[in-house]
Amino acid sequence: MNNIGYKEAAAFLMERNGFVVFTHGNPDGDTIGSAAALVRCLRSMGKDAVAVCPDDIPRKLCPLDKDGIFLHSIPDEIGTLVAVDVASSAMLGGFEQYFADKEFDLAIDHHRVNTLPCKKRLLKDNYIANGEIIYELMTELGVKADLAMAEALYTAICSDSGGFKYCNTRPETYEYAADFLRAGIDFAEINRRLFDQKTQTQIALEKEAYNSLHLYHGGKLAVVAIDREKAERIGATDSDFEVVNQIPRQILGVEVSAVIREREDCVKASLRSNEYFDVSELAKSYGGGGHVHAAGFKFNGNVYEVEEALVKKLDGVL
Numbered sequence: 001m002n003n004i005g006y007k008e009a010a011a012f013l014m015e016r017n018g019f020v021v022f023t024h025g026n027p028d029g030d031t032i033g034s035a036a037a038l039v040r041c042l043r044s045m046g047k048d049a050v051a052v053c054p055d056d057i058p059r060k061l062c063p064l065d066k067d068g069i070f071l072h073s074i075p076d077e078i079g080t081l082v083a084v085d086v087a088s089s090a091m092l093g094g095f096e097q098y099f100a101d102k103e104f105d106l107a108i109d110h111h112r113v114n115t116l117p118c119k120k121r122l123l124k125d126n127y128i129a130n131g132e133i134i135y136e137l138m139t140e141l142g143v144k145a146d147l148a149m150a151e152a153l154y155t156a157i158c159s160d161s162g163g164f165k166y167c168n169t170r171p172e173t174y175e176y177a178a179d180f181l182r183a184g185i186d187f188a189e190i191n192r193r194l195f196d197q198k199t200q201t202q203i204a205l206e207k208e209a210y211n212s213l214h215l216y217h218g219g220k221l222a223v224v225a226i227d228r229e230k231a232e233r234i235g236a237t238d239s240d241f242e243v244v245n246q247i248p249r250q251i252l253g254v255e256v257s258a259v260i261r262e263r264e265d266c267v268k269a270s271l272r273s274n275e276y277f278d279v280s281e282l283a284k285s286y287g288g289g290g291h292v293h294a295a296g297f298k299f300n301g302n303v304y305e306v307e308e309a310l311v312k313k314l315d316g317v318l
């Protein structure tokens with residue numbers, strides 16, 4: 001592992017070419033926005049650059065998928081391999097096998113622990129969004145954000161900060177947002193798309209989540225478990241679940257929340273905490289990872305077994 005700072009990262013990008021920038025699987029606004037902004041920045045420097053996303057880009061992020069930035073398969077010719085917002089090989093989703101014997105040239109990340117095999121790592125583990133690192137790197141490179149870069153970076157930072165409301169949002173976070181507003185982005189439209197708009201399927205899934213909600217440990221733990229049969233009845237796909245992750249943590253008195261869903265290959269638990277509990281440690285104990293207040297893990301078993309395991313594990317701890 002070779003942790004580097006902005007100067008070295010900028011020098012590295014300047015000397016290399018043929019960039020392929022990978023996002024994490026089950027992509028969110030931070031990884032997609034970071035990749036789009038970095039590819040645009042590199043192209044503005046006269047470099048060849050594309051981004052690759054292991055999964056379909058969610059509807060609300062599709063406006064960033066333009067100008068041939070995103071490929072949906074891995075190109076044959078790769079000059080420089082970069083990862084943005086990818087903390088571990090497991091986060092590469094369907095591409096995990098492809099990378100089994102490979103190393104990234106550069107990983108840019110803000111997760112608490114980054115275990116992705118790489119030669120160089122630019123890590124700011126106290127930043128609310130990876131997009132902030134991309135913007136600071138662009139500043140080091142002397143690249144000013146144009147409208148499209150500003151849209152991508154605003155999407156990245158706004159997504160991971162929950163609309164500038166989670167802790168770890170810094171004064172700089174707001175200053176960067178101000179820069180993007182000055183670049184002329186339609187922030188109201190982006191906010192609406194990121195946070196307000198929901199599909200009918202997502203609303204049906206929310207109803208199911210309220211029905212499936214259970215409270216434990218004096219109301220400090222809230223769990224929503226949705227098995228495959230329920231998800232299929234609604235027609236919900238993996239990316240629809242994002243709207244559900246927020247539901248259990250909103251309840252007054254809840255410290256830790258979990259949304260557990262069944263995927264094709266495994267069960268996935270998304271953990272959130274509100275104040276004092278470190279869910280990244282909890283996720284780690286199941287082989288997962290993430291941030292202090294948002295983390296996740298995969299599990300072999302059914303959703304109700306995960307619910308039971310979490311209830312047991314947090315007994316007397318909250």
Ligand SMILES: [Mn+2]
Pocket residue numbers: 030031085110128129130160
């Ligand atoms: Mn992120």
